[in-house]
Amino acid sequence: MTNSPSNALDIVGVRKSYGSLQALKGVEFSIPRGEFFGLLGPNGAGKSTLISIIAGLVQADVGQIAVLGHDTVGDFRHARRLLGVVPQELVFDPFFKVRDMLRIQAGYYGAGREVWPWIDEMLERLDLTSKANTSMRALSGGMKRRVLIAQALVHKPPVVILDEPTAGVDVELRRTLWQFMSDLHRQGQTVVLTTHYLEEAQEMCSRIAILDRGEVKALESTRQLLRRHPFRFLRVKLAGNAALPEALRELVASESDGSIELKLETGKHPIGSVFDALRDAGVAIEDVQTRDPDLEDIFVELTR
Amino acid sequence: MTPNQRGFVTLLKKEVMRFWAVLGQTVTAPVITALLYLLVFAQALSGRASAYDGISYTEFLVPGLIMMTVMQNAFANTSSSLIQSKVMGNLVFLQMAPLGPWEWFAAYVLAALVRCVLVASAMFIATLFFVPLPVHQPLAILAMFLLSAGSLAVVGLIAGIVSQKFDHIAAFTNFFINPLAFLSGVFYSVHALPPFWYTASHLNPFFYMIDGFRFGFFGHADVPILHSIAWSAGFFALASAVCMRMLITGYKMKR
Ligand SMILES: Nc1ncnc2c1ncn2[C@@H]1O[C@H](COP(=O)(O)OP(=O)(O)O)[C@@H](O)[C@H]1O
Ligand SMILES: [Mg+2]
Numbered sequence: 001m002t003n004s005p006s007n008a009l010d011i012v013g014v015r016k017s018y019g020s021l022q023a024l025k026g027v028e029f030s031i032p033r034g035e036f037f038g039l040l041g042p043n044g045a046g047k048s049t050l051i052s053i054i055a056g057l058v059q060a061d062v063g064q065i066a067v068l069g070h071d072t073v074g075d076f077r078h079a080r081r082l083l084g085v086v087p088q089e090l091v092f093d094p095f096f097k098v099r100d101m102l103r104i105q106a107g108y109y110g111a112g113r114e115v116w117p118w119i120d121e122m123l124e125r126l127d128l129t130s131k132a133n134t135s136m137r138a139l140s141g142g143m144k145r146r147v148l149i150a151q152a153l154v155h156k157p158p159v160v161i162l163d164e165p166t167a168g169v170d171v172e173l174r175r176t177l178w179q180f181m182s183d184l185h186r187q188g189q190t191v192v193l194t195t196h197y198l199e200e201a202q203e204m205c206s207r208i209a210i211l212d213r214g215e216v217k218a219l220e221s222t223r224q225l226l227r228r229h230p231f232r233f234l235r236v237k238l239a240g241n242a243a244l245p246e247a248l249r250e251l252v253a254s255e256s257d258g259s260i261e262l263k264l265e266t267g268k269h270p271i272g273s274v275f276d277a278l279r280d281a282g283v284a285i286e287d288v289q290t291r292d293p294d295l296e297d298i299f300v301e302l303t304r
Numbered sequence: 305m306t307p308n309q310r311g312f313v314t315l316l317k318k319e320v321m322r323f324w325a326v327l328g329q330t331v332t333a334p335v336i337t338a339l340l341y342l343l344v345f346a347q348a349l350s351g352r353a354s355a356y357d358g359i360s361y362t363e364f365l366v367p368g369l370i371m372m373t374v375m376q377n378a379f380a381n382t383s384s385s386l387i388q389s390k391v392m393g394n395l396v397f398l399q400m401a402p403l404g405p406w407e408w409f410a411a412y413v414l415a416a417l418v419r420c421v422l423v424a425s426a427m428f429i430a431t432l433f434f435v436p437l438p439v440h441q442p443l444a445i446l447a448m449f450l451l452s453a454g455s456l457a458v459v460g461l462i463a464g465i466v467s468q469k470f471d472h473i474a475a476f477t478n479f480f481i482n483p484l485a486f487l488s489g490v491f492y493s494v495h496a497l498p499p500f501w502y503t504a505s506h507l508n509p510f511f512y513m514i515d516g517f518r519f520g521f522f523g524h525a526d527v528p529i530l531h532s533i534a535w536s537a538g539f540f541a542l543a544s545a546v547c548m549r550m551l552i553t554g555y556k557m558k559r
């Protein structure tokens with residue numbers, strides 16, 4: 001395998017089955033150091049399974065994974081020191097207070113007092129300072145989510161994986177988390193983000209893998225992915241809610257409150273030809289808008 | 305300290321803190337329960353002759369009660385800690401950390417031993433007010449204590465590994481630990497048993513743990529002390545091998 005330490009993660013031929021269900025069917029890709037990487041896919045695609053295998057929580061049936069060149073099985077101590085994973089589920093130890101919990105977690109990684117200032121800094125940045133001496137069980141869901149993030153970072157890992165950190169959190173917290181993740185990335189950490197919010201991925205991630213039913217369906221830079229499908233959308237509102245001419249029907253992508261969205265393939269359906277067809281049919285146009293495809297359109301296209 | 309050692313020490317400390325914060329439940333309560341047994345049985349059976357010459361029934365009873373309580377608490381400490389973190393899901397924090405199977409094993413078992421030292425010392429001191437015990441061979445007492453508490457801590461770890469919910473642990477306790485503990489000669493000398501039960505007792509590792517421990521105090525026992533040490537050490541080694549194998553392969557822990 002290409003155990004190049006220039007890659008934050010090397011994933012080679014990873015398969016995992018649960019009974020007859022193949023959760024991962026030979027997943028293979030690498031994430032270069034310093035990237036902000038998006039791991040996307042519909043529910044049940046296998047994202048969390050892949051992350052759990054990277055973290056050492058689940059054993060792959062076959063395949064290898066290396067974190068900065070260190071195999072996650074053969075050299076698990078090294079690999080795990082370089083890795084911080086924020087699990088999808090909101091798990092916590094009800095027994096401890098926030099700061100104690102973080103210090104214990106740091107201790108597992110062999111870190112002592114030297115990281116205490118870092119722990120306090122994280123508490124500050126995640127807006128948890130006032131909760132430092134609160135028991136974990138007394139925190140709200142959003143606070144627990146933030147502690148979970150701090151917990152993954154106590155040992156300052158150069159590679160950070162966040163499994164749907166923004167799922168089900170309010171707008172304000174989501175913004176705090178975006179800021180926090182951007183800061184990590186700017187400081188040189190490799191960030192791998194799983195999310196359901198495709199605008200979030202489009203905004204934050206420089207490269208994206210789309211996983212569907214255990215297979216990698218796309219793996220490229222966000223920009224390339226967005227350009228990959230040469231089409232754009234034209235939304236027209238017709239005067240008096242007139243019907244669309246027969247010839248344009250096959251282009252309809254969606255319809256909502258009186259306006260119709262048409263999907264136009266570049267080169268094949270010039271916008272001018274749509275206007276010509278409407279004029280020939282004697283239909284007047286009330287309003288018109290165009291837009292480029294976003295990640296959501298491409299996601300739907302790839303995971304259909 | 306190397307990072308690995310610090311990881312181990314942290315886990316050990318965390319496991320000690322877990323029971324330390326609730327000493328009332330983890331030390332005081334079991335000691336009181338055992339003292340109640342002592343009061344009731346000593347009262348009810350005080351006229352009864354002891355198994356050994358010159359030793360009252362109450363005296364005979366104390367080492368067995370201490371050992372039974374130690375075994376139950378060793379088992380409870382490791383098994384409840386593991387099942388709680390499994391059920392709550394927070395075991396992942398430990399599973400994602402760079403700790404190896406030996407560190408898990410040693411930290412969980414040592415923390416249980418610390419609890420057992422507290423339980424045993426508290427019981428020993430409390431019973432001094434009722435019956436001062438002789439101490440015939442401190443080394444035998446120590447060896448039997450370590451082997452027995454260690455063994456049950458390891459069995460508790462195994463139970464925690466194979467269980468997925470609290471019910472499984474309760475079943476382990478009710479159908480395995482408690483019967484073997486009660487049928488191990490805590491309340492009687494096995495010489496008083498009918499032949500079948502006499503023979504069956506000699507296949508129960510808990511019997512040797514209690515018998516050997518009792519020897520350390522009185523210098524008398526049902527079987528020679530070396531037998532007790534050998535049986536207990538053998539059981540500890542076997543349980544440890546099974547447990548380590550589970551930890552190394554990730555049995556029931558890694559999906
Ligand atoms: N422990 C498990 N036992 C059985 N099936 C599982 C287990 N974990 C995940 N799966 C299945 O594997 C598939 C992938 O799940 P998951 O990795 O959680 O997907 P995602 O995170 O992309 O939503 C799903 O069909 C899920 O039901
Ligand atoms: Mg998931």
